[in-house]
Amino acid sequence: MSEPHMDTPEELDRMNARPIDEPAPTGADQILDQGVRDPDALLEVDHVTLRFGGVVALNDVSFSLRKGEIFGLIGPNGAGKTTCFNAMTGVYRPTSGAIRFQGQSIVGKKKHEITRGGIARTFQNVRLFPEMTALENVMVGADAHHKTSVISALFRLPRHWQEERSGRERSLELLEFVGIRRRAGDVSRNLSYGEQRRLEIARALATNPTLLCLDEPAAGFNPAEKAELLELIRRIRDTGVTVLLIEHDMRLVMGVTDRIVVLEFGKKIAEGTPAEVRDNPAVIAAYLGVPTDAA
Amino acid sequence: MSDTAVATEKPKTSFRGSGGVRGWFGRQPGWVRAVVALAAAALAFLLPYVGDIPLIGPQLITEGIDWPSALFNMSYYVLLALGLNVVVGYAGLLDLGYVGFFAVGAYGTAILTSKDSVLYSHTGWAWLAAVPVALAATMLAGLILGWPTLRLRGDYLAIVTLGFAEIIRIVATNTQTFRGDRGFTGIPHPPGTWNGKVIFGVTDAIPYFWLGLVVIIAVIFGVRNLDRSRVGRSWLAIREDEEAAEIMGVRTTKFKLWAFSIGAFIGGLGGVLFAGEQGFINSSTFVLQFSILVLAGVVMGGSGNMAGAILGGALISYIPDRLRGISVGGTDLYEYRFAMFGVVIIIIMILRPQGLIPSRRRAMELKDRAKEVAPL
Numbered sequence: 001m002s003e004p005h006m007d008t009p010e011e012l013d014r015m016n017a018r019p020i021d022e023p024a025p026t027g028a029d030q031i032l033d034q035g036v037r038d039p040d041a042l043l044e045v046d047h048v049t050l051r052f053g054g055v056v057a058l059n060d061v062s063f064s065l066r067k068g069e070i071f072g073l074i075g076p077n078g079a080g081k082t083t084c085f086n087a088m089t090g091v092y093r094p095t096s097g098a099i100r101f102q103g104q105s106i107v108g109k110k111k112h113e114i115t116r117g118g119i120a121r122t123f124q125n126v127r128l129f130p131e132m133t134a135l136e137n138v139m140v141g142a143d144a145h146h147k148t149s150v151i152s153a154l155f156r157l158p159r160h161w162q163e164e165r166s167g168r169e170r171s172l173e174l175l176e177f178v179g180i181r182r183r184a185g186d187v188s189r190n191l192s193y194g195e196q197r198r199l200e201i202a203r204a205l206a207t208n209p210t211l212l213c214l215d216e217p218a219a220g221f222n223p224a225e226k227a228e229l230l231e232l233i234r235r236i237r238d239t240g241v242t243v244l245l246i247e248h249d250m251r252l253v254m255g256v257t258d259r260i261v262v263l264e265f266g267k268k269i270a271e272g273t274p275a276e277v278r279d280n281p282a283v284i285a286a287y288l289g290v291p292t293d294a295a
Numbered sequence: 296m297s298d299t300a301v302a303t304e305k306p307k308t309s310f311r312g313s314g315g316v317r318g319w320f321g322r323q324p325g326w327v328r329a330v331v332a333l334a335a336a337a338l339a340f341l342l343p344y345v346g347d348i349p350l351i352g353p354q355l356i357t358e359g360i361d362w363p364s365a366l367f368n369m370s371y372y373v374l375l376a377l378g379l380n381v382v383v384g385y386a387g388l389l390d391l392g393y394v395g396f397f398a399v400g401a402y403g404t405a406i407l408t409s410k411d412s413v414l415y416s417h418t419g420w421a422w423l424a425a426v427p428v429a430l431a432a433t434m435l436a437g438l439i440l441g442w443p444t445l446r447l448r449g450d451y452l453a454i455v456t457l458g459f460a461e462i463i464r465i466v467a468t469n470t471q472t473f474r475g476d477r478g479f480t481g482i483p484h485p486p487g488t489w490n491g492k493v494i495f496g497v498t499d500a501i502p503y504f505w506l507g508l509v510v511i512i513a514v515i516f517g518v519r520n521l522d523r524s525r526v527g528r529s530w531l532a533i534r535e536d537e538e539a540a541e542i543m544g545v546r547t548t549k550f551k552l553w554a555f556s557i558g559a560f561i562g563g564l565g566g567v568l569f570a571g572e573q574g575f576i577n578s579s580t581f582v583l584q585f586s587i588l589v590l591a592g593v594v595m596g597g598s599g600n601m602a603g604a605i606l607g608g609a610l611i612s613y614i615p616d617r618l619r620g621i622s623v624g625g626t627d628l629y630e631y632r633f634a635m636f637g638v639v640i641i642i643i644m645i646l647r648p649q650g651l652i653p654s655r656r657r658a659m660e661l662k663d664r665a666k667e668v669a670p671l
């Protein structure tokens with residue numbers, strides 16, 4: 001399906017054909033390790049640039065995630081974090097660069113293919129199906145791997161019953177897992193804000209992801225709720241799911257992540273462990289509002 | 296779906312807690328609901344004899360058209376409303392050209408059976424033999440309309456579908472093959488004999504109504520099964536947030552195309568029944584008002600809800616037929632049917648914006664919106 005933001009096929013071919021080990025365009029960030037292929041990488045964002053007209057939302061960004069870690073993606077407002085998620089989940093197509101998941105390029109794949117391939121996400125502004133119950137919302141996620149065809153649904157063939165039952169059970173387990181099982185039968189728009197955020201996580205988990213991307217899941221939470229959420233994120237990781245977390249709250253990110261990438265104005269300005277990133281002058285400058293050039 | 300699997304907390308997948316008759320109905324055990332549904336179906340089969348009820352009966356039946364024929368008209372309008380409800384009510388795709396599928400079903404039957412057809416020397420089939428081919432053709436028409444319009448929504452989609460129906464009508468009017476106004480005569484009736492007499496004759500419309508009713512019941516079962524499955528969930532998710540649905544793994548293209556072709560199929564059923572009863576069709580049946588009327592019925596009854604679609608579909612056919620033969624100032628009230636519909640729809644939309652039998656979800660949607668506008 002051609003979307004308005006897509007490039008011509010020639011351009012895309014050229015882009016995909018670009019050798020991955022080609023040296024990165026040099027810039028202020030050349031000191032950072034760029035383009036080093038990690039054979040264990042689960043997800044590789046490889047020199048991705050994404051423009052909206054004149055706005056460069058992502059500027060030659062590279063990083064890679066390892067299986068089983070909790071990875072933080074931070075940066076001030078408008079840094080390009082959400083855009084990065086959108087590029088990874090097929091909502092936007094990078095202007096240039098490659099994104100590989102488990103070694104395979106996912107650029108140009110359909111959104112639902114990427115989801116079934118193992119990347120699930122939540123949204124910065126909650127995007128549930130408001131008139132569906134909490135349980136139904138999660139079951140939509142569970143349906144991602146179901147095979148019930150229109151014919152088997154129409155005639156209620158065994159596959160329909162079997163998947164309906166297993167999907168329902170798994171969805172209820174997930175609601176339990178995120179702590180809102182008692183709201184299963186309520187229409188999702190009637191859930192509290194915090195419950196809606198948790199429901200989004202349950203719905204994403206229902207697609208059975210290898211990588212779960214959370215876009216500011218703690219936005220608007222009080223400290224107690226944030227602590228609970230951290231706990232939940234750790235439990236998700238303990239089930240073997242790799243987590244990519246966008247978060248504004250530095251303390252929260254520092255507490256839970258194994259590694260962090262910092263974006264500012266679409267560029268990666270730092271990468272490392274929480275301790276390394278915290279002491280990085282460019283990061284401090286970015287968060288205090290001083291232009292990076294001056295740092 | 297049984298709620299017993301989760302005995303501890305009993306979460307609901309639907310809104311069975313709500314009050315009113317439907318709330319009561321929803322809370323009853325399965326067998327009670329089955330009995331009530333069977334009783335309703337049985338009563339529907341007795342509708343041709345409504346006129347025999349003392350006092351109210353004669354008020355209900357039509358005067359200007361014989362009552363069984365009016366009932367048959369209602370049956371294919373109900374089918375059309377049920378089909379359009381899948382497209383508009385479930386999948387949220389606004390289709391203004393729905394009559395196009397009714398036309399494809401009717402013309403498909405005519406061209407394979409009528410002696411006026413250019414194909415007559417090759418085909419000249421019986422009605423029943425033409426039905427599967429005509430229905431396959433309507434499903435194909437659904438795909439043909441659905442495919443290029445997949446990326447359109449709302450008003451854009453409405454305009455394109457409108458054009459689709461007009462193209463079908465104009466082709467039917469202006470081509471030699473489809474014979475325009477002259478139409479097709481001698482379309483055979485459905486088969487069958489009873490005690491040595493043909494069941495589907497020209498004088499008695501009751502068997503046609505019963506046939507329509509059987510088809511309606513089958514369609515209700517089919518649509519209900521789809522609604523309460525992965526398919527219905529996917530349609531609803533698409534209606535609520537198409538992009539989020541796709542990101543959650545819903546194959547949006549596939550399910551939208553299914554909605555179009557299932558809707559087309561049901562509309563086509565109406566068309567083949569219509570052709571089989573009338574024995575004659577021409578291009579003047581398939582005018583734009585027809586589409587608008589069916590859509591009005593769905594909206595009036597309660598979009599997204601089968602009971603609403605059935606009621607709406609029945610009313611848009613019943614009201615004008617009931618008005619037939621009542622003349623005011625020398626004009627048959629039937630001639631004023633569209634004006635009256637306009638007024639009736641405006642009144643219903645003011646008093647009950649969700650429709651007569653609202654979809655519970657839609658009702659909630661509107662209630663919440665009202666709250667946003669006027670917080671207490």
Ligand SMILES: Nc1ncnc2c1ncn2[C@@H]1O[C@H](COP(=O)(O)OP(=O)(O)OP(=O)(O)O)[C@@H](O)[C@H]1O
Nearest residue numbers: 052055057075076077078079080081082083084124
């Ligand atoms: N669809 C779009 N069209 C045009 N510009 C866009 C679009 N989406 C994002 N942008 C721009 O891209 C830049 C990055 O936006 P993005 O939403 O990725 O930031 P973010 O890091 O998620 O910020 P926040 O912390 O506020 O969520 C911003 O300048 C934004 O205005």
Ligand SMILES: [Mg+2]
Nearest residue numbers: 081082083124
């Ligand atoms: Mg954002």
